[in-house]
Amino acid sequence: xxxxxxxxxxxxxxxxxxxxxxxxxxxxxxxxxxxxxxxxxxxxxxxxxxxxxxxxxxxxxxxxxxxxxxxxxxxxxxxxxxxxxxxxxxxxxxxxxxxxxxxxxxxxxxxxxxxxxxxxxxxxxxxxxxxxxxxxxxxxxxxxxxxxxxxxxxxxxxxxxxxxxxxxxx
Amino acid sequence: xxxxxxxxxxxxxxxxxxxxxxxxxxxxxxxxxxxxxxxxxxxxxxxxxxxxxxxxxxxxxxxxxxxxxxxxxxxxxxxxxxxxxxxxxxxxxxxxxxxxxxxxxxxxxxxxxxxxxxxxxxxxxxxxxxxxxxxxxxxxxxxxxxxxxxxxxxxxxxxxxxxxxxxxxx
Amino acid sequence: xxxxxxxxxxxxxxxxxxxxxxxxxxxxxxxxxxxxxxxxxxxxxxxxxxxxxxxxxxxxxxxxxxxxxxxxxxxxxxxxxxxxxxxxxxxxxxxxxxxxxxxxxxxxxxxxxxxxxxxxxxxxxxxxxxxxxxxxxxxxxxxxxxxxxxxxxxxxxxxxxxxxxxxxxx
Numbered sequence: 001x002x003x004x005x006x007x008x009x010x011x012x013x014x015x016x017x018x019x020x021x022x023x024x025x026x027x028x029x030x031x032x033x034x035x036x037x038x039x040x041x042x043x044x045x046x047x048x049x050x051x052x053x054x055x056x057x058x059x060x061x062x063x064x065x066x067x068x069x070x071x072x073x074x075x076x077x078x079x080x081x082x083x084x085x086x087x088x089x090x091x092x093x094x095x096x097x098x099x100x101x102x103x104x105x106x107x108x109x110x111x112x113x114x115x116x117x118x119x120x121x122x123x124x125x126x127x128x129x130x131x132x133x134x135x136x137x138x139x140x141x142x143x144x145x146x147x148x149x150x151x152x153x154x155x156x157x158x159x160x161x162x163x164x165x166x167x168x169x170x
Numbered sequence: 171x172x173x174x175x176x177x178x179x180x181x182x183x184x185x186x187x188x189x190x191x192x193x194x195x196x197x198x199x200x201x202x203x204x205x206x207x208x209x210x211x212x213x214x215x216x217x218x219x220x221x222x223x224x225x226x227x228x229x230x231x232x233x234x235x236x237x238x239x240x241x242x243x244x245x246x247x248x249x250x251x252x253x254x255x256x257x258x259x260x261x262x263x264x265x266x267x268x269x270x271x272x273x274x275x276x277x278x279x280x281x282x283x284x285x286x287x288x289x290x291x292x293x294x295x296x297x298x299x300x301x302x303x304x305x306x307x308x309x310x311x312x313x314x315x316x317x318x319x320x321x322x323x324x325x326x327x328x329x330x331x332x333x334x335x336x337x338x339x340x
Numbered sequence: 341x342x343x344x345x346x347x348x349x350x351x352x353x354x355x356x357x358x359x360x361x362x363x364x365x366x367x368x369x370x371x372x373x374x375x376x377x378x379x380x381x382x383x384x385x386x387x388x389x390x391x392x393x394x395x396x397x398x399x400x401x402x403x404x405x406x407x408x409x410x411x412x413x414x415x416x417x418x419x420x421x422x423x424x425x426x427x428x429x430x431x432x433x434x435x436x437x438x439x440x441x442x443x444x445x446x447x448x449x450x451x452x453x454x455x456x457x458x459x460x461x462x463x464x465x466x467x468x469x470x471x472x473x474x475x476x477x478x479x480x481x482x483x484x485x486x487x488x489x490x491x492x493x494x495x496x497x498x499x500x501x502x503x504x505x506x507x508x509x510x
Contacts, residue, residue: 009333011298011467013485043475125332127181128351129299129469130307135213137470145183145333152333160332162465162500163349163485163492165509169335179503181468295502297351299469300477305383315353315503322503330502339505 004156005112006120009148011128015164017085020122021055027118029081031059034072036090038065051085059083065093069104069111076115087123087151091143095136101143109150123148125160174326175282176290179318181298185334187255190292191225197288199251201229204242206260208235221255229253235263239274239281246285257293257321261313265306271313279320293318295330344496345452346460349488351468355504357425360462361395367458369421371399374412376430378405391425399423405433409444409451416455427463427491431483435476441483449490463488465500 006023010016024031033055039045052061064071068090076082084090094101112119125148127141152158158170176193180186194201203225209215222231234241238260246252254260264271282289295318297311322328328340346363350356364371373395379385392401404411408430416422424430434441452459465488467481492498498510 007333011465011485012471012481013467013489015485015489043478125181125468126470127183127468128295128297130296130302130311131182132470138213141470142183145181145185148333149183149185152335158333158335162509163347163488163498165492165498167337167507167509169332169337177503295351297353298465298467300466300472300481301352308383311352315351315355318503319353319355322505328503328505337507339502339507 003115004118005151005154006118007148007151007155007158008120008122008161009125009159009169010161011125014161016122016124016161017051018054018164019159019161019166020083020085020120024081024083024120025058027081029079029117032075032080032082033059033061034068034075034082034084035061035063036065036068036084036086036093037063038089038093065090066097066099069108072115072119073111076117076119078116080117082117082119083122084119085122087121087147088126088144091140091147095140095143105143105147105150109154112154121151123151173285174288175321175324176288177318177321177325177328178290178292178331179295179329179339180331181295184331186292186294186331187221188224188334189329189331189336190253190255190290194251194253194290195228197251199249199287202245202250202252203229203231204238204245204252204254205231205233206235206238206254206256206263207233208259208263235260236267236269239278242285242289243281246287246289248286250287252287252289253292254289255292257291257317258296258314261310261317265310265313275313275317275320279324282324291321291325293321343455344458345491345494346458347488347491347495347498348460348462348501349465349499349509350501351465354501356462356464356501357391358394358504359499359501359506360423360425360460364421364423364460365398367421369419369457372415372420372422373399373401374408374415374422374424375401375403376405376408376424376426376433377403378429378433405430406437406439409447412455412459413451416457416459418456420457422457422459423462424459425462427461427487428466428484431480431487435480435483445483445487445490449494452494461491463491 008020037048127145159166178190207218329336348360377388467485499506
């Protein structure tokens, strides 16, 4: 699956990260974990620490809360596989830093089209609840939904995880 | 699929409208777009304008933010196909205008049973997030859930769209 | 399916309770309905009354808003089938009474492993909307997601219900 893109979607605590990690381990190539999380408070720090513990040995971890495109371009090779966890956190970081999100997303897709190695993306489904009161939250849902559509379109495989169980969407 | 009902569900920005439009275009009959949106603020006006642009040529647009049943009865023929986008907006309009929602829904199903031509309904899945604090939002989720169940029951086909990818539920 | 566990997930008003009831009735054994709901306000009392009415005759109802494990252990036999509706309400009750939720969940799984008869669990998918502002709501989503994963792992069958229509996940 050299250069192939895989998208793994699911709700919060759906088991999507676990599924993605197993998927990447079974691929067999040297694996990089590209973390988009920023430990800006203790709740998030706990979540990151727990994830790292759950993941176990054998991962090279790179942190890229904002410059996801740069980190992908710098680290993808024909011999490795990259797991990006997760895209909705990346979007949330971009919005929190007042970046031009659409521009960053366009650059992201430009980068993807030139990567030599396979990448597996984990992302949160956030659009199946009630419309939030908060305009920023609505914008976030819109960005996430559009990003997922574009990524699913170019992905070779798309999975949706519920209660740890995968459904293959593509 | 004369007289047949199709229901297309999905989260926000899931690609459900795009899927529905392609579905209706491929049907081949003259197509009517029955819009339930009301442009009560600039955010909604932008969203409507963007949808209209995305849709392209070849649609006759009818606006029916409240009297959906009347618009369906007046416009359905054996020779055309109607796309209704979307039902959750219609529900939201009914509630915003303090209508008797259950009565309007009963009338809607009575109307559906007598329509000569096919209708494709788009609607938002809104019930898979946390219970909202707001009582109105909870009532809205309940109305939407019940409406989807009743409609799915009489529909010939039901699809769920995630990241632009359809799953056939019925 | 003696001793077997079945998990039925879905959003609010997705038809999951109705599906579960039909499923249990078709099983044929004497059936117990284990209700986790507490009628702490009139909205909830209405919801409980409506559910009881929808359910019809032939059920022995047991109320267990907190001690679900005890109620399962006391009532499961090789000859009956128990329907638990629903797990997210149970979680919500535990949190509302400041219980040690992880401890209660561990006890729950210990109990499950020793039950003689089949149990069908209904639970709400609550993790596919936007991240809630409220820390308690975030903790609730995390508990629910982890509980669903663990339960799905040991279940013989898992269904996800949308608009009254089941998808078999396992």
